[in-house]
Amino acid sequence: MPAVTDVLLPASPDEAVAAFGDGSGVTVIGGGTIVMPDITAGRIRPARTLLLARAGLAGITHEGSTVTLGAMAPLQGLVDLPAPVGPCAGNVADLEIRLQATVGGNLCSGEGAEAPRGDLQGPLLAVGAQIRSAGSGGITTEPLEDFLGHRRGRLVLDLTYEEPAAGAFAAVDRPHTHAYTTLAVSAARTSDGTIRLAATGAGWWGIRLPSAEAAAADPAAAGAAALKDVKLHDDALASAWYREQALPVLVRRALARLEES
Amino acid sequence: MNLNVNGRTHEIESPPLTTLLDVLREELGVHSPKVGCEQGGCGACTVLVDGAPRRSCLLPVAALDGAEITTVEGLGAAEHLEPVQAAFVHHYAAQCGFCTSGLLMAATAYIANGGTDDREAIAEALGGHVCRCTGYVKIVDAVAAAARGDEFDLSVTAAGLFTTTMSGGAA
């Protein structure tokens, strides 16, 4: 049984922002798929928790080519979006987890060798998402790329991106629906022909692959160049050596799929 | 806060971050959802929340005020099983039974949402559920049969199993 804690249950985005304040001492619960087991097992004993379940941040909207994903949107709600976002969401866990796991929780999940999570970071970097978050200094909007490095202490509200002209997702196959993705590469081509590439599983959180992007016209060269962009590591899923072999292959596959789409 | 469990409304007294699983088992005495991994990885605790299959070990009860929860106790009783329960019996889809409640609820949602007897679709819908005993084939057989609307005379099920064994068990 969890320890007694002050539980805040905001009923609107404004209430959530006010309750979060500057974030100090507040543990956010989105879908809870990561944080609830920690609470139940007593690994964390938060004094104040902010439950977002009723905060009204779960919308997924399309306005023309602009897509907005609320922080509380369940991953299952994303699976029909075009690549790379949809196929990546569909590659997370199983239906019941996807009905509960949220976009905000995925982007703010733990980092490091113990926590190879946060698969959506790759595709959302590839489509150039802007993220709106609250915390010290008020509500800010910034590229996801900047946000990931300093996400502690922020409350994610939503993300916005322009639907790319083409997108692709390539991941190492999972032996079981509950196996975390070892390594995945997301690709997007904007209407002006710019190609953006990003990886998950090739660093402590999702990263862009700028050297591979610069060489994108030649998929084999791009695959080799991607190794310059990453700091590969060993974790419970795979060794750095394995990732070094797999990354160029996935970059090539993602670029080939982008070409076909 | 209130929860409606299998058609009955209960005022809940457990602390707000207690999991739905613990509220069902410890506060309300509803024991079909099983405590397996308690971290979302096995499906033994799956119940329906407003009709959707959810891992009850991951849900803080405070987020569920007013929700309608369905567990195996809300399906058919022994003398009048729901088709999916009868299919599990007929196809011998339970051995120790630890995974069975979760699978029955996931299968109920799958069929209610128009799921067919397509084996790949069933495997996809139930893919997060772990069974240590059956090898899954019988479970998929049962869900496919229930999705088709097969009818079973359970009084002959044991004889049917015996025949299967005698003919080499290749069913």
Ligand SMILES: Cc1cc2nc3c(=O)[nH]c(=O)nc-3n(C[C@H](O)[C@H](O)[C@H](O)COP(=O)(O)OP(=O)(O)OC[C@H]3O[C@@H](n4cnc5c(N)ncnc54)[C@H](O)[C@@H]3O)c2cc1C
């Ligand atoms: C069986 C299983 C399989 C899984 N497989 C995968 C997988 O394949 N790929 C994958 O990426 N993940 C996987 N996960 C991990 C997890 O389910 C997802 O990453 C999910 O999207 C996390 O979202 P959540 O809302 O449940 O997070 P929560 O548990 O609610 O929160 C996770 C972290 O983010 C913080 N947080 C939550 N929402 C916000 C917000 N709006 N603003 C700021 N901080 C916030 C929390 O405080 C916490 O630190 C799996 C989990 C399980 C149980």
Ligand code: FES
């Ligand atoms: S006990 Fe809930 S998924 Fe295992």
Ligand code: FES
């Ligand atoms: S019947 Fe024993 S775990 Fe499934």
